[in-house]
Amino acid sequence: MTGVVTPVADASQARSLMAAVAAEEPLPPFSDAMVSFGAALSRSLSRSGRLLPEITALAFWTRRAELERMRASFSARESDDSILVPRGTVLHFPPANVDTIFVYSWLLAALVGNRNVIRLSERLGPAAQHIIDVVADVLPDHPEVAARTALVRYGHDRDTTDALSSGCDVRVIWGGDESVRRIRESPLPAHAAELTFPDRSSLAAIATDWYDGLDGTERDDLAGQLFNDAYWFDQRGCASPRLVVWVGRADYRAAADDFFGRLKAVTRARNYVVEASTHISKYAYALAAAAAAPLPSGLTMPDPRVTVLQTGAHLSLGEDFCGAGMFISYQIDRLSDLAPAVTRRDQTLVHAGFAQSELVSLARQVNGRGLDRLVPIGDALLFDRVWDGYDLMDSFSRRVTIRTRHV
Amino acid sequence: VSIDVLFERPQYSMHDDERRALLLSELAALTAHHERHCEPYAKMVAALPSRPMASLEDVPFLPVALFKTHRLLSIPDDEIFKVMTSSGTTGQQVSRIYLDRATAERQSRALAAIMTRVLGPRRLPMIVVDTPNVVRDRALFSARGAGVLGMASFGRHHFYALDDDMNLDENGLRGFLDRFHGDPVLIFGFTFMVWKYLYQRIRRWDVDLSRATLVHSGGWKRLQEEAVGNAEFRQAWAHDTGLHRIHNFYGMVEQVGSVFVEDDDGLLHAPNFADVIVRDPLTLQPLPHGTEGVIQVLSALPTSYPGHSLLTEDIGTTYPGLDPAEGWGGTRLRVVGRIPRAELRGCSDTHAVDVVAS
Numbered sequence: 001m002t003g004v005v006t007p008v009a010d011a012s013q014a015r016s017l018m019a020a021v022a023a024e025e026p027l028p029p030f031s032d033a034m035v036s037f038g039a040a041l042s043r044s045l046s047r048s049g050r051l052l053p054e055i056t057a058l059a060f061w062t063r064r065a066e067l068e069r070m071r072a073s074f075s076a077r078e079s080d081d082s083i084l085v086p087r088g089t090v091l092h093f094p095p096a097n098v099d100t101i102f103v104y105s106w107l108l109a110a111l112v113g114n115r116n117v118i119r120l121s122e123r124l125g126p127a128a129q130h131i132i133d134v135v136a137d138v139l140p141d142h143p144e145v146a147a148r149t150a151l152v153r154y155g156h157d158r159d160t161t162d163a164l165s166s167g168c169d170v171r172v173i174w175g176g177d178e179s180v181r182r183i184r185e186s187p188l189p190a191h192a193a194e195l196t197f198p199d200r201s202s203l204a205a206i207a208t209d210w211y212d213g214l215d216g217t218e219r220d221d222l223a224g225q226l227f228n229d230a231y232w233f234d235q236r237g238c239a240s241p242r243l244v245v246w247v248g249r250a251d252y253r254a255a256a257d258d259f260f261g262r263l264k265a266v267t268r269a270r271n272y273v274v275e276a277s278t279h280i281s282k283y284a285y286a287l288a289a290a291a292a293a294p295l296p297s298g299l300t301m302p303d304p305r306v307t308v309l310q311t312g313a314h315l316s317l318g319e320d321f322c323g324a325g326m327f328i329s330y331q332i333d334r335l336s337d338l339a340p341a342v343t344r345r346d347q348t349l350v351h352a353g354f355a356q357s358e359l360v361s362l363a364r365q366v367n368g369r370g371l372d373r374l375v376p377i378g379d380a381l382l383f384d385r386v387w388d389g390y391d392l393m394d395s396f397s398r399r400v401t402i403r404t405r406h407v
Numbered sequence: 408v409s410i411d412v413l414f415e416r417p418q419y420s421m422h423d424d425e426r427r428a429l430l431l432s433e434l435a436a437l438t439a440h441h442e443r444h445c446e447p448y449a450k451m452v453a454a455l456p457s458r459p460m461a462s463l464e465d466v467p468f469l470p471v472a473l474f475k476t477h478r479l480l481s482i483p484d485d486e487i488f489k490v491m492t493s494s495g496t497t498g499q500q501v502s503r504i505y506l507d508r509a510t511a512e513r514q515s516r517a518l519a520a521i522m523t524r525v526l527g528p529r530r531l532p533m534i535v536v537d538t539p540n541v542v543r544d545r546a547l548f549s550a551r552g553a554g555v556l557g558m559a560s561f562g563r564h565h566f567y568a569l570d571d572d573m574n575l576d577e578n579g580l581r582g583f584l585d586r587f588h589g590d591p592v593l594i595f596g597f598t599f600m601v602w603k604y605l606y607q608r609i610r611r612w613d614v615d616l617s618r619a620t621l622v623h624s625g626g627w628k629r630l631q632e633e634a635v636g637n638a639e640f641r642q643a644w645a646h647d648t649g650l651h652r653i654h655n656f657y658g659m660v661e662q663v664g665s666v667f668v669e670d671d672d673g674l675l676h677a678p679n680f681a682d683v684i685v686r687d688p689l690t691l692q693p694l695p696h697g698t699e700g701v702i703q704v705l706s707a708l709p710t711s712y713p714g715h716s717l718l719t720e721d722i723g724t725t726y727p728g729l730d731p732a733e734g735w736g737g738t739r740l741r742v743v744g745r746i747p748r749a750e751l752r753g754c755s756d757t758h759a760v761d762v763v764a765s
Contacts, residue, residue: 275749276688284470290454291447299454
C-alpha cells in the first residue's frame with residue numbers, strides 16, 4: 001500500500017497517532033485550505049485516466065463548483081445567533097467493498113472542519129487503491145489538511161480500536177450489522193457521537209400504466225438505469241434494489257416480462273459476468289425463496305444474469321442475499337399498499353412513474369419505520385450527504401447558539 | 408426393494424444401466440418421501456418445473472449451502488439420533504445434517520459394503536496417520552475425528568502415527584512394521600497429512616509397503632500448492648515404498664457412507680447405491696461425460712433428511728462406469744477442486760466482517 005497509509009501496529013501507536021492528530025486545531029468550516037484540497041483531488045481524479053464510473057462520480061462530487069455549492073448551503077443554515085462548528089476528530093470505519101465511501105465520509109467531515117482518522121481495509125478494491133494513490137499525490141501539497149488526516153490500517157485488533165475510539169469525538173461505522181456490533185464493543189468518550197450504517201436493502205417500484213406508455217427506447221433506457229442501480233455492486237450494495245414492485249392493474253405480467261427481457265439485453269450488452277459460485281448461490285436463494293413463499297409461476301433460471309421470482313406478495317429475505325441479478329417481482333394496486341411491508345431494513349426506493357405527492361404520501365404513511373431515500377430509478381448509488389436518515393454535514397458539526405440580552 | 412439389491416450385490420459389480428434404473432426408482436421414492444415429510448423441501452420442489460422422472464438427471468437437487476441456512480429434516484424431532492455438522496469454507500455457518508437411527512445404520516452398512524470390497528473381509532492391522540487425540544479429545548472432535556472413527560472399525564491393532572504437533576512416532580512405526588512384517592496392513596489418513604507427515608518422513612527409510620493399502624481423503628488443495636497431484640502422489644509412494652494399493656476417496660458430511668473410492672485407474676467410482684452427475688454451473692443443465700462442471704451427488708441412503716440429491720461446491724468430470732467384467736463398475740469421477748468463490752462487491756455483512764477482520 002502507498003506511503004500515505006499508516007500501518008498501526010498496536011494500541012500504543014494508535015494512542016500516539018490520535019494524540020498527534022488532536023494536537024492540530026480543527027480548521028474552520030469550509031476553509032480555503034480544505035476546499036482547495038477537495039478541488040485538487042477532483043482534478044487529479046479526473047485526469048488520472050482510470051475513469052471507473054464511481055471515480056467519475058466522486059470527482060464530480062468534489063469539484064470546486066460543487067464544494068462552493070455545499071459551502072453556500074452550509075452557511076445558509078447559520079445565522080447571527082446560531083453557528084455551526086466542527087466536532088473535533090472523526091474516526092471512520094468505511095466498508096471494505098464499496099470503494100469510494102471512505103472519501104465521501106472523510107471529505108464531508110473534513111469540509112466542516114474536523115480532523116479525520118480513517119481505517120482502511122487491507123483488501124482494497126482497485127478503485128479504492130487508485131484513489132489512495134491519487135490522495136498520496138495530492139495530500140502533500142496541502143499540509144494543513146495532511147496534518148489533520150490519518151489514513152490507517154491494522155488487523156482486527158480490539159485494543160487498537162479501543163485506543164482510536166477513546167480519542168475521537170465522532171465515530172462513523174459503515175459496513176453493516178456485524179461491523180457495527182464488533183466496533184461498538186470499543187467504548188467511546190462520554191461526549192462522543194456515533195453514526196452507524198447497518199445492513200440495509202432496497203427496492204424498486206414502477207407504475208405499470210406509465211411503463212406501458214413508454215416507447216421502446218425509453219423502456220430500454222429505464223432498464224439501463226435499473227442495471228446501474230442493481231448490478232454495479234453486484235446487487236449487494238445497501239441501495240441496490242432486490243424487489244421490483246409493479247404498481248397498478250393486476251395483469252402486470254406482460255409489462256414485467258417486457259422490462260426484464262430488456263434488462264437481460266442490457267446485462268448481455270454490458271457483459272455482466274456471473275461466476276459459477278454466484279450462480280449456485282442464486283439457485284440456493286431462489287429455492288429458499290420458494291420455501292418462504294409460493295412462486296405461482298415457478299422457478300426457472302434460463303439466464304444466469306437475470307433471475308425473476310414472481311411472488312404473490314412482498315417477500316423480503318434479508319439474510320444471505322445472493323445478489324448478481326436476483327429480483328423478486330410482484331404487484332400491488334396503489335403505491336401506498338407498499339407501506340405495510342416496509343421495515344427498518346428498507347433504505348432506498350427507486351421509482352419510476354409516480355408523482356411527487358404519491359411518494360411523499362408513502363413516506364408519511366411509513367412514518368420513519370423504514371425508507372430513507374426515494375429517488376428515481378438510476379440514482380440508487382448516487383451518494384448524497386443525506387444518507388440513511390443522517391444529514392452527514394449536520395452530524396459532523398455542532399450547533400452553537402448565541403443570544404444576547406438587549407439593554 | 409431396490410436399495411436391498413444395491414446393497415446385496417457386490418459393490419462396483421453392476422452395469423451402469425441396471426444400477427441407474429434401480430437407483431432411479433429409489434431416488435424417485437425418496438423425493439416423494441421427503442416431499443411428504445419435509446415441508447420446506449416440498450415447497451422448493453414444487454417451484455421447480457415439473458417433469459417426469461425419466462432419468463437420474465431429473466431428480467431435483469438442492470445446493471449443499473441450504474443445509475446451512477435451513478433446518479431440513481424428514482423426521483420428528485424426537486427421532487433425531489445424531490446431528491452431523493460441518494463448517495465448510497464459506498463462513499461461520501455450519502451445515503446441519505439430521506440423522507435418525509435408520510439412516511445412521513444405513514450409512515455404516517454402506518461404508519462397510521464399500522470397504523469390504525476395497526480391503527477384503529478381514530480387518531487389517533491399521534496405521535492411522537493422525538494423533539490419537541483426534542478421537543479422544545472432544546474439543547478436537549471434528550470432521551477429521553469422525554473420519555478416523557468411521558474408518559477405525561475396518562482395522563485392528565490401531566497405531567496412531569503422529570502426536571499433537573504432527574511429529575511422526577518413528578520408533579512406534581518401525582515397531583509396528585516389524586511386528587506385521589509381510590502382512591497386509593491398512594494405512595488411513597487425510598491426503599495432506601499422509602503426504603507431509605508420513606511419506607516425506609519415511610521416503611528414505613527403505614521400507615517395504617508393497618502389501619499395504621492406503622486409504623486417504625480430504626482433498627488436494629494443500630498439495631496442489633506444493634505441485635503434487637494424484638499422479639505424483641501415487642508414483643512417489645510406489646517408487647519409494649512399493650505402496651501401490653492407493654484409494655483416495657471423496658465424500659462429504661451431507662452424504663456420509665456414500666463415498667466415491669479411487670481404483671487403480673486413478674478415478675473415483677460410485678458405489679451401487681450412489682451416482683454422480685456434473686452440471687453446467689450457469690445453466691444447471693447436466694453435462695456429458697468428459698466435461699468439467701459442478702458435481703451433483705446422488706445417494707439412496709438418506710431418509711431422515713432430504714439429502715439424496717445434492718449440488719456440491721466442487722468441480723469435476725464424470726466418465727462412464729467400466730464393464731464390471733473389466734474393472735470396477737459405477738460412474739467414475741475426477742474431482743478438480745472447489746469452485747472458486749467469487750469476490751462480490753457490495754456493503755453487506757460478509758464483507759463487513761472482513762472490514763474488521765482483514
